[in-house]
Amino acid sequence: MATLPSTEPADAGAALAPAWLRVPDDANDLAPGLWSTTTTRNDAGELVVGGRTAASLAAEFGTPLYVVDETDARGRAASFRTAFEKEFARVGTTVSIYYAGKAFLSTEIARWMNAEGLNIDVCSGGELAVALAAGVDPARMGFHGNNKSLTEIDDATRIGIGTIVIDSPIEIERVAAAAARHGKVQSVRLRVNSGVHAHTHSFLATAHEDQKFGVVLEAAPALVAAIRSHPSLSFRGLHCHIGSQIFGADGFAESASRLLAVHADLLAGGPVPELNLGGGFGIAYTSVDTPTPVDELASRLADIVAAECETRGIPIPAIAFEPGRAIIGTAGTTLYEVGTLKPVDVGGQTRLYVSVDGGMSDNARPALYEADYAVRIASRTSDAAPALVRIAGKHCESGDIVVYADYLPGDVTPGDLLAVPATGAYCWSMASNYNYLGRPPVVAVIDGTARVLVRGETIADLLARDTGLGAGGVSTGSTSGGSTTDTSPINELKDSSR
Numbered sequence: 298m299a300t301l302p303s304t305e306p307a308d309a310g311a312a313l314a315p316a317w318l319r320v321p322d323d324a325n326d327l328a329p330g331l332w333s334t335t336t337t338r339n340d341a342g343e344l345v346v347g348g349r350t351a352a353s354l355a356a357e358f359g360t361p362l363y364v365v366d367e368t369d370a371r372g373r374a375a376s377f378r379t380a381f382e383k384e385f386a387r388v389g390t391t392v393s394i395y396y397a398g399k400a401f402l403s404t405e406i407a408r409w410m411n412a413e414g415l416n417i418d419v420c421s422g423g424e425l426a427v428a429l430a431a432g433v434d435p436a437r438m439g440f441h442g443n444n445k446s447l448t449e450i451d452d453a454t455r456i457g458i459g460t461i462v463i464d465s466p467i468e469i470e471r472v473a474a475a476a477a478r479h480g481k482v483q484s485v486r487l488r489v490n491s492g493v494h495a496h497t498h499s500f501l502a503t504a505h506e507d508q509k510f511g512v513v514l515e516a517a518p519a520l521v522a523a524i525r526s527h528p529s530l531s532f533r534g535l536h537c538h539i540g541s542q543i544f545g546a547d548g549f550a551e552s553a554s555r556l557l558a559v560h561a562d563l564l565a566g567g568p569v570p571e572l573n574l575g576g577g578f579g580i581a582y583t584s585v586d587t588p589t590p591v592d593e594l595a596s597r598l599a600d601i602v603a604a605e606c607e608t609r610g611i612p613i614p615a616i617a618f619e620p621g622r623a624i625i626g627t628a629g630t631t632l633y634e635v636g637t638l639k640p641v642d643v644g645g646q647t648r649l650y651v652s653v654d655g656g657m658s659d660n661a662r663p664a665l666y667e668a669d670y671a672v673r674i675a676s677r678t679s680d681a682a683p684a685l686v687r688i689a690g691k692h693c694e695s696g697d698i699v700v701y702a703d704y705l706p707g708d709v710t711p712g713d714l715l716a717v718p719a720t721g722a723y724c725w726s727m728a729s730n731y732n733y734l735g736r737p738p739v740v741a742v743i744d745g746t747a748r749v750l751v752r753g754e755t756i757a758d759l760l761a762r763d764t765g766l767g768a769g770g771v772s773t774g775s776t777s778g779g780s781t782t783d784t785s786p787i788n789e790l791k792d793s794s795r
């Protein structure tokens with residue numbers, strides 16, 4: 298196997314590593330908590346997910362490839378629900394868990410969540426259509442969004458969606474009118490801003506938030522009165538979502554305290570059966586992330602809600618949460634193939650750029666939020682000393698980074714398969730066709746079998762909506778359908794969009 302054409306020592310560039318990143322004793326190790334539950338290495342050192350080697354998956358489905366560990370996803374959905382049900386029952390109330398479909402939704406994933414007893418949150422007509430196509434009962438869905446269209450509101454009320462989250466004053470009239478038109482009484486929540494912003498290890502509490510979602514908490518009494526004035530609306534309670542990738546319970550505690558103060562006042566005007574504390578529970582993206590175990594989180598949150606209600610002398614309402622990332626994030630792993638290597642001198646240190654066959658079109662989070670990820674060679678192990686690497690995508694954008702910093706064996710080479718863990722949430726769902734790359738397939742693995750949940754896009758897909766081709770469209774290579782002239786060079790292309 299060819300080695301890196303560099304005279305640098307293998308761990309060159311360590312001074313460029315972020316402060317949190319440690320040089321691993323073994324750059325092949327799979328850090329606990331970072332990889333999906335069935336991920337392991339076999340005796341040959343190959344990465345195995347759901348009983349399938351990375352190499353066999355890449356050979357069958359190509360790369361980049363989103364691999365979803367079904368056991369992991371369903372297991373987390375089940376354990377989240379049972380842990381929260383147990384702890385909230387302990388304090389004398391019920392809890393509903395809504396899977397936040399925006400994290401990653403396909404009909405099969407919606408069915409998994411449904412089968413594991415989770416409700417589903419959608420935030421567009423498209424997400425609603427996918428959940429309905431999966432056979433999910435609309436009564437078990439919530440509908441979010443700061444600018445739901447009149448059509449979305451009309452559809453949601455007509456089909457009997459469980460709850461609509463009112464996000465701005467103008468929506469009260471819109472939802473009330475739609476429900477009345479369809480002879481329905483629509484359950485609604487009111488999204489408020491608690492002034493609590495939580496992100497990862499810390500939270501910030503302010504009086505007001507400068508953001509597009511929800512309404513200020515002080516406006517809630519008047520808006521709830523407006524909701525209650527409509528016979529076609531039924532007020533369920535307040536809703537709040539304080540952020541993403543939150544570790545610990547402190548941010549939720551502060552938010553629950555602020556919401557329950559208003560909730561208690563609202564009880565004077567009528568029933569308030571529920572409180573929805575949103576999602577945002579963090580997962581491990583790198584070896585230094587240590588999310589709170591779900592049992593501990595559920596126990597702390599139940600205690601916090603119970604204590605706040607006792608202080609205010611009010612009954613504990615039914616509670617709802619909306620986790621997305623905490624259910625599906627760790628279940629996902631993306632496989633890439635290494636194409637080029639480039640040692641780059643950075644102030645006398647070497648940063649090794651390892652470029653792969655995907656990038657910001659299959660994972661926008663590093664470019665969008667500077668999100669950190671980890672990486673390992675999936676097709677083999679190696680005794681080579683660790684080298685600091687930056688995994689870059691193939692897009693025409695210098696911010697197209699997949700992994701800002703991690704260590705790989707220093708003999709990483711073109712043709713190696715790389716695996717990036719924790720890509721189940723907000724990767725496929727934010728995927729794009731930038732540079733006309735087709736979106737990769739999604740494959741579910743379980744017990745040694747793999748099945749396609751969403752097929753990858755081909756060149757024919759990429760050209761399918763281009764009206765410049767006339768009615769016949771285009772076909773390439775093995776794709777059937779459409780009409781092309783036999784002499785067109787496009788017929789010489791492999792039916793791949795990479």
Ligand SMILES: Cc1ncc(COP(=O)(O)O)c(C=O)c1O
Pocket residue numbers: 397399400441538540541542575576577578619620621622623722
């Ligand atoms: C209202 C609401 N609920 C739930 C979620 C899910 O968040 P997470 O996937 O971080 O749990 C989001 C994410 O943006 C959200 O906006």
